[in-house]
Amino acid sequence: MPNNHTISRRTFAALLAAAALLPATALAAPRRTPSKRSRMTSLIKPPRLRQGDTVALIAPGGYATEKSIAKARANIEKLGLRVREGAFLREMNGNYAGTVHQRLLDLHAAFADPEIKMIWPIRGGSGCISLLAHLDYALIRANPTILLGYSDITALHLAIHRHARLVTFHGPVASSTMTDYSVEHMLAVLSDPQPEYTIPMALENSRRAIEAPHFAMRTVHGGVATGPLMGGNLSMVAALAGTPYAADFRDSILFLEEVNEAPYRIDRWMTQLDLSVGLAKAAGIMIGICEDCGPEHEDISLTLDQTLDIHLQPLSVPAVTGYSIGHIRNQFTIPVGLRARLDTERQTVTLLEPAVG
Numbered sequence: 001m002p003n004n005h006t007i008s009r010r011t012f013a014a015l016l017a018a019a020a021l022l023p024a025t026a027l028a029a030p031r032r033t034p035s036k037r038s039r040m041t042s043l044i045k046p047p048r049l050r051q052g053d054t055v056a057l058i059a060p061g062g063y064a065t066e067k068s069i070a071k072a073r074a075n076i077e078k079l080g081l082r083v084r085e086g087a088f089l090r091e092m093n094g095n096y097a098g099t100v101h102q103r104l105l106d107l108h109a110a111f112a113d114p115e116i117k118m119i120w121p122i123r124g125g126s127g128c129i130s131l132l133a134h135l136d137y138a139l140i141r142a143n144p145t146i147l148l149g150y151s152d153i154t155a156l157h158l159a160i161h162r163h164a165r166l167v168t169f170h171g172p173v174a175s176s177t178m179t180d181y182s183v184e185h186m187l188a189v190l191s192d193p194q195p196e197y198t199i200p201m202a203l204e205n206s207r208r209a210i211e212a213p214h215f216a217m218r219t220v221h222g223g224v225a226t227g228p229l230m231g232g233n234l235s236m237v238a239a240l241a242g243t244p245y246a247a248d249f250r251d252s253i254l255f256l257e258e259v260n261e262a263p264y265r266i267d268r269w270m271t272q273l274d275l276s277v278g279l280a281k282a283a284g285i286m287i288g289i290c291e292d293c294g295p296e297h298e299d300i301s302l303t304l305d306q307t308l309d310i311h312l313q314p315l316s317v318p319a320v321t322g323y324s325i326g327h328i329r330n331q332f333t334i335p336v337g338l339r340a341r342l343d344t345e346r347q348t349v350t351l352l353e354p355a356v357g
Contacts, residue, residue, distance in 0.1 A: 043337055045167045046117075046144040048356040049190040051080040053117035056110035057174055058086035059097030061152040062125015064175075066090075072122045072174035079187070084116060096127040103127070104134055107156075111136075111143045118190070120174040124151025129236070131156070132245050137163040146190055146356070149173045150257070151327065154232030157336045159245040161230075167355055170232050170255075170325070171333030179204070181324075185332040193354030201323055201347050202330035205289060209322070214304060215289055216322050217347060223318035225284025225342040226352070229334050231255040234290075238269035241276035249273075250281040253342050253349075255334060257288030257326035262296045263307040270311040279311055284318040284342045286349070288325035318344050 055076050057069070064072075069089065076083045086106035091098030110119045132155060141164040147156065148169045157168045171186050172178060181202045188197060201217060209216035230252040231237055237256060240246045247254075254273075258266060273279060287308060295301035302310075305321070312319040320342070325331050335355035342349055 041165070043165050043167055044141065044144050045355060045357045046146045048193055049081075049118055049146060049187075052082065054082045054084050054115050055118045055120050055174075056084050056086060056106075056113070056116045057089060057120060057122055058103075058106045058110055059089055059091075059122050060103050060107050060131060060156065061097065061121065061127040062095060062123050063092045063097045064089055064122045068122055068175040072120070075174055075176070075178055076120065078178075079183070081118070084110075084113075086110065089122070095125065097125075100127075100130045100134065104131055107131065108136055108139060111140050111145055114143075116145060118146040118148060121147075121149040121153050122174045124149065124153050124173060124233075126152050128152045128155040129239060132159040135159060135163075140164040140166060144357075148186075148190070148333070150325075150331070151233050151259075152236060154236040155240065155245070157232055158237070158240055158247050161337045162245055162248070165337075167335050167337050169333050169335055169355070172331065177329050179329045181330045182332070189333045189335060189351070189355050191356075193356050194351075195354065196350055196352055198348050198350040199332045202332075204330050205322075205324050205328065212291075214291060214293065214322070218305070218321045219344045220309065220312040220319040220321065221315060221317060222344045223284075224344070225253055225318040227252045227283035227339065228337050229253050229255060229340050229349075230336065231286075232257070232336070234258040234266065234269050235261065238272045241272050246276065249277055251283050253284045253286060253340055254279070254282040255286040255288065255323075255325060258290045258293055259327035260292045261290075262298070263293065263302050263304050264298070266290070266293060266304065267302075267307045267310065270308070274311060280315055280317070282317060285312060285315070285320070286323050286325075286342055287312075287319075287321040288323050288331075289328050291327055318342055320344050320347075323347075323349075 088098045088102040205215050230249040231254045234256045293304045339352045
């Protein structure tokens, strides 16, 4: 019987043995992209999540604490799923969850293990960007598995979409505080494939807008936008601009969220995306709830809304802010790369195909 608490010993041992045979420089050098990859256009979808499935709990970015591990295990088990902890889940290397090598081994072992049906990072934090040049994209494409998370996990979503063409999911991390809204729309997307699925924005977020204006929904430009969902955490999307892992959001619904950042940094990152790809080339733009993104210590500063409007007002595509994504409890799950429709009048996002098989 395989151990239910750690990544399969056989899978992990095989990966560890293979890694030991590599020269020391192998990890530092980016993997060569096969010539076929430029012609690889078809999306692949992971199998749907079912009751009793095994979930790999790993930390590809920031380090995990025992408190967060306990919370994550409780979240997973409450959903009727089984937990398999990564071999290096409790490692620490500064504020990272172990070395790049250790974090890669856990991620690759999770994809390689046929018993693992979902990979659920315990948190974002920082450090995922360091894995991108060393990911085995052929392994990932050959073993389509649900990958769910937000914040720093954005780096993995964008790289895997671009180089493995696997649909991954921007949504709660394993240690998130789950709500009825977040669980409902997460399970609907991951477990119940439907030809179309419409996601309304969270009423609880709208209620909070009375005391916290940044929770309010705004329509900068109305209309209906259709295209693949592309984006994630703003700082990470901007950090990858100009790299082989950048988000190509042309003709896409660009979704962005941020937390604890001053308006001048929001302005810088939005400008970077405009210079690198062009915001006007998106089919539509959906900004999430950017909590604690007001002025910091500056004597004079634009507000968050004023900053966003610098970039959104000149556009002619549908553009909204305050939608139910971000570093918030009531967030819905977004399949990265899946075709969807943003309807600003109805304040909904409709997935136009199943996200899982």
